Amino acid sequence: MMGPRQEAQPALFYEFSLEDHVPPDHLLRSIDRFVELSGIRAYLADFYSHTGRPSVDPELLIRMLLVGYCFGIRSERRLCEEVHLNLAYRWFCRLDLSDRVPDHSTFSKNRHGRFRDSELLRYLFEATVARCIEEGLVSGQRMAIDASLIEADANKQNSTPKEDWDARRIDPADAPRAVREYLDVLDEAAFGAASEVQPKFTSHSDPASQWTAARKGPAFFSYSDNYLIDTDYGVIVDVEATRSIRQAEVGSTRTMLERVKARFDLHPERLIADTAYGTGPMLGWLVDRKIAPHIPVFDKSGRADGTWTRADFEWDAENDQYICPEGHELKQFRRNYSDPNRGPTGKGTVRYRALKEVCQVCPSKAMCCPNADARKITREEHEDARQVARDIAKTEQYAISMKLRKKVEMLFAHLKRILGLNRLRLRGPCGANDEFLLAATAQNLRKLAKILPALQQPRNA
Template sequence: MTGQRSGDQERLFYAFNLDDHVPKGHLLRGIDHFFDAGDLRKHMASFYSHTGRPSVDPELMIRKLIVGYCFGIRSERRLCEAVHLDLAYRWFCRLGLEDAVPVHSTFSENRHGRFRDSDMLRHVFESVVRCCMNESLVGGEGFAIDASVMKADADRTRGMAGTETIDWNRGEGPSRAVREYLATLNENDTDAWAVEAWQEPATQPKNISLTDPAARWTAALGGPAFYVNSINYLIDLHAGIIMDVEATPAYRIQEVDSTRSMIDRVEQRFRLKPQRVVGDTAYGAASMLAWMINDKAIEPHVPVWDKGTRADETFSNSDFQWLEQSNEYRCPAGHALRSERRLFKNPRAHIAKANTVYRSSQLDCAGCVLKDQCCPNTPKRKIARSVHEFARDKARAIAKTPVYRQSRKDRKKVEILFAHLKRVMKLDRLRLRGPSGAHDEFLSAATAQNLR
């Protein structure tokens, strides 16, 4: 028999419990069980006035933010609509059926104001990491480090050549993203680095965005060039928990340098220092290896960045024997390569760009039968030995161990997190601009990934 809805007047009173309508296996139930925002109000107390109308609860704003990043809701307007309509979202945000959802403008105002000024997103991220540590999800023995580029919220057609002079004060004046860029311009000066062979030269950017000048112009993914920022993750290898995150321009120098600040910050905040750090070749520069070994007592499970291997079938640097006592190399023919061949009245260091250069004698090379295999295009052979060669040698020795081979497999965990971030959580393009915008988005995304 066909059913028919009665035309009686609807009930005036309902006994409705939101908790009964959220599935037991819902993702937000698991997150709510572990997420504790009890100290948020205390952390934010100094950023609110003691008088006037009560503000929106900061815990509500953070819970909405977690919902957005966990379920890939990138628009703040759409997030407010989703929380208004979805019962599970309302339940997680501690909102009843009749409670009003703060409008998107209020949400944006707090997110770009009080939350950023108080560094609350960093506070929430670290509280989640501590929760993971309490649940024994952090081993602390091995960390992995890697970086990935993220498209910036900048139109690739709205830019100018890096060689042109840009008047940032035109129109209504510089935007927040431009002000941040100008304020940090001196801090991001790569001339302050001791440039090694692997490092990029401190050149003028090819193209500068007018909306987000801190973003870097790149064609790293093989397609048309666009503006990007870099997201850097430091993860624990036990369960893939993100221990720290850093936003940097898409320069290899600054990506690698972020490793130092993240490892130091984890040690300071959580009293945790790994025994080994796993990374790709970008982190295998001599200075970085020396910092890990000498300064931090950490084993670098990183391929050594080595320019001494040749592909033209001539002798590589590894074919030369290093003699520590006599401070010289010996070539396959038995001739010596030295940093100096005569005594100077004023001793010279013979160090150029953190390398000591060892040269053979031109007379030895001229009559050598192996010259065509050694230096066919130059009158003599030279080898640049890093001042941190001891650290490079130790890293090469580590690379021959079974633990290192396992570390190479474990490093995929950080790459999986980047894939999850872009494909599942839909964070393939930033919505906030400037260094602080990238910092906020990356911290929020890393918090959501740890909670998931």
């Protein structure tokens, strides 16, 4: 028999509990156990006025932002709507049914003001890393680093070619916020000072972003999101925003390693990365700090004509010379110079030469130097560190490290496909840094929730 028509009849009184309507296996229940925000009010105390109207609770704003980044809600306007409608979101944000959700404009006012001035988002991210260390998910022994391009909120139609761009003509007083931030970072190694080469195009709306075609497709403006992770469980221990060029990405490695050493006393025994990080200065910096570089060497000494390369020559460190496969010596100097200007150049490279009369009668000249009178080999300043990396590449541990490096790539895939961070919504270096920090915080919280889920309470029969 068909039942009666269902009609809404408002009751005079309701007995309703959000706690009872959030499923025990909901992701936010597990995440909530690892979100400790009781200290942010004291952290932000100096950035609030002692007079005026009471502000929106900063803990509420942070909880809402965490919901947005954990569930890929990119728009803050839409985030406010979702928190208004979703019971689990209200429960996580400590909002009752009758509590009003803050207006979306509140986020912009706090982000551009006290949140950035206090570096609150960096504080929140590092608090999450500290919790991961406390839970035993970070050992600090093996770390990996990589960078991923994130498209900036800019387009080519609103840009200027490099021959017409002159930052000196910009008046900071009349410039938008993102342009003022660009002027502030012109001398920073992660942005303006990373390279003397000017980009082909510069965006008017976000000039700090980099015009790049690194994806082998249509070029676009972007920032690089740099992750330093602990390979035990894939926890992100540091994050940095830079220009999308190799020099800036490699330079961020030093910044992040020094920062995790200062903040968490983490000093890895090995660092895992791809070939882009295998430059001589980078490898030398790691070896000097007793960090084993599990990194392919960035080397252009190979030859395409089939003749002997530098790797075919044996290095004799004791006598400061190379030995060719025929047993002949290649020396830097064959006599002492009284004039110091004729000694080593001091430019980071030295050249070793064989004797002309030896090479001319050598039976292997066609395989060594067919188009030169004598063989010459250039040795860079950090060649010893390069050799350390080459020797590590022959070990079984190196093969394991190359597999562990994929954990960084998996985090970037999760960032773009699950959290939806394919394109930045905020502009400027500060905007990119804010989004990268919040996304990394959300990924670490989801990692904690997955590895250490909340205990489910049995339901009453």
